[in-house]
Amino acid sequence: MTAATKLTIIFAIFIAATIGWAVGGYPGAAAGLVTGIALGAIRWRGQPMWSWLILWLRRRRPIAWTEPLTVANDRAGGGIRYQDGVAVAAVQLLGKAHAPTLFTGSTATYTENSFDVTELMPLLHQSLGLTLDSLSVVTAGARRRSTGDYPRVYDTLIGTPPYAGQRETWLIVRIAALANVEALRGRTSLGTATLAAAQRISAALRQHGIRAKVATATDIVEMERRLGRSALDVSNRRWRSVRGDSGWLTTYWYRPGDITSDTLAEAWSARVDGIVQNITLFSDGTATATVTVRSAQPPSASLSMRLKTLWGEQAQAVAASLCGPLPPLRGIRRGVLHGPLVVPIGPSGVLLGKVAGGNRMLLPLDDAGEFSRVHVAAEDALAKRFIIRLAGAGERITVHTRNMQRWASVRMPDVAVTDQPKxxxxxxxxxxxxxxxxxxxxxxxxxxxxxxxxxxxTANVLITQTGPATVDVIAADGHLHVVEVELFRAENRYVSSEPMSLRTPDLEAVDTP
Structure with a gap:
């Protein structure tokens, strides 16, 4: 709450007391004072009554943005949206290709494909006095595909550890024109200055071994479509949720003290259709964090006691994760980050099995930044498991074969078998x-x-069978991983040619490391 807002509240309470005194003397003044304090100072569900009234009056206010344009800087182009005096660019983080994820416990994971959000703080202040209005780290994805029978089975087999079958990470760079008047005098335009800032952020990340690229205008449009821009329409809004093309979106916010790596990771254990996490850094050193979940129906309760629902600000919360000006969110409190805040970048990958130490290993077989080639030298009993698990993680697969009968067992809504090259x-x-x-x-x-x-x-990932249920995995980093493949009875129906020696009598436990 700003100083001007506090002064206005004090003045309004004084006016209420004065009106009460004029109408009813001292009792009226007391009644006016109590009414003014109740409406202007006391918080109801986190906000004063006048704030709830403003939210209710603005519930149908449209959020209309212009389309992003292509801007050139230093012989390179990028997408920029200019809206309400703010220029916005996006940087996609690609991270490290084919980096494995280890389940080190029932609720703990480890991957090298991650970065510390607090290291972005110095980048909020650019050269020659240019200051970013805000910088949002947006991570969107899902544990599994939301349709089909096997993805639900696959999610159950993995168990409780937080993971993402699909995940993408973006940085949203916002620069306000009014706050940078002096810094923009020596620059060509606000658009080129914003694009240059995004390019410097991308270069700084690459120096730390994190692949990143500045998004084009087309990339921004596609990213916003996946993140649910359709939910901004007035007709799709509700007080507690908004409806997008693929389901209901409900946003919660974290208290400043709860913004930690472990707390943020808990969201990826939720059994929902999709997740969007937003960590926004501000130039004054403060930060906020929200999580948006996608579900078939609006949730009746919060995912966790740590999470607080944004009543009446659901559309604005969705807009805060898109490539546009940051809308004011009255229900969120800012705070200072204490210590490192490490978040994963890409997907966790496909479940392979157990490695040394008993940890379970997942490996991404695809890469958002480049074409990937994977070779699997294994019997069908293992190869087919990897294929259907890949489909369960969210990929759409086409099997090209001249032996249609061999692959008939893996057919499912997202796995097609064809004898054609297309x-x-x-x-x-x-x-x-x-x-x-x-x-x-x-x-x-x-x-x-x-x-x-x-x-x-030449393959980016090489998987070679060395035993009945053992494979050697060589990932993009060149490291050799000896993996004992986990075999589940629930998958046997998709592996019709599986030999009896590979069939397990009972379903293995999946919620223990």
């Missing part, structure tokens, strides 16, 4: 078991070979 529309991963080459090639290509056959090509 992938099914929307395919993100193609699987080949012979000489057939998919055209057009999707982002990820997985080739299946026999165990023991040497692979003559």
């Amino acid at each position: 992938p099914v529309s929307g395919t993100t991963v193609s699987v080949v078991d012979g000489s057939m080459s998919p055209a057009p090639r999707p982002n990820t290509l997985i080739s299946i070979g026999e165990p023991g056959e040497p692979y003559r090509g």
Whole structure:
């Protein structure tokens, strides 16, 4: 609450007491004073009554933004949206390709594909006096695909650890024109200054080994579509939730003291259809954090006692995670971050099995930044498990084969089997078991070979079977991981040719490391 707001409240309480005294003397003054304090000073569910009244009056106010434009700086282009005196750019974090994730406990994970949010604080103050209005770290994804039977089974098999089958991370860079009048005098325009700031942030991240790229105007439009921009329409708003194209979006906020790595990771254990986390840094050294969950129906209760619902500000909370001006959120309190705040960047990957020490290992087989090639030299009993788990994590798969019967058991809504080189529309991963080459090639290509056959090509990830349920995994970093593949009876129906030696009598426990 600003000093001007506090002064206005004090003046309003004085006016209420004066009116009461004029009408009813001392009793009227007392009644006016009590009424003024109740309406202007006392908080009801976190906010004073006058603030709730403003939210109710503004509940139908439209949020209309212009389309992002392409701006050039230093012979490189990027997307910029200019709205209400604020220029906004986006930087996509690609992180480290094919970095494994380890489940070190029932609620703990570890991955090298992460970064410390507090290291972005110095980047809020650019050269020659240019200051960022705010910098949001937006992480969006889901534990599993929200449709189909097997994804729910896969989620149950993994258990309680926080993980993401699909996840993308963005930085939203906002610069206000009015607050940077002097700094903009020596620059071409606000748009080029914002793009230059985004380029410097991207370069600083790459110096720390984190791949990053400045988003184009098309990238921004697609990112906002996935994050639920349709929920900003007035007709889709409710007091506690908003409705997007893929479900209901409900936003909660974290108290400043609860903004820690472990607390933020808890959201990725929730059984919901999608998650969007937003950590916003401000130039004064403070920060806020929110989480938006997507579900088929509006939730009847909060996900956690730590989370607070943003009553009446759901549309504004969704807009805060998009590439636009940061709307004021009355229900959120800012605070200073204490200590490092490490968040993962990309997806956790596909469950492979247990490694040394008993930890369970997941490995991303795709990469958002580059085309990926994966070779699996294993029997069908193992190879098919990896394929269906990849589908459970959220990928759309097309299997290209001349032996249709071999792959008939893996058919499901997001796994198509064809004898043609053309992938099914929307395919993100193609699987080949012979000489057939998919055209057009999707982002990820997985080739299946026999165990023991040497692979003559170049692969980003190489998985070789060395025992009945053991594989050697060589990821992009060149490290060798010996993995004991976890076998589940619930997957046997998708592995029709599985030999009896691989069938487990009982479903293995999945909620223990």
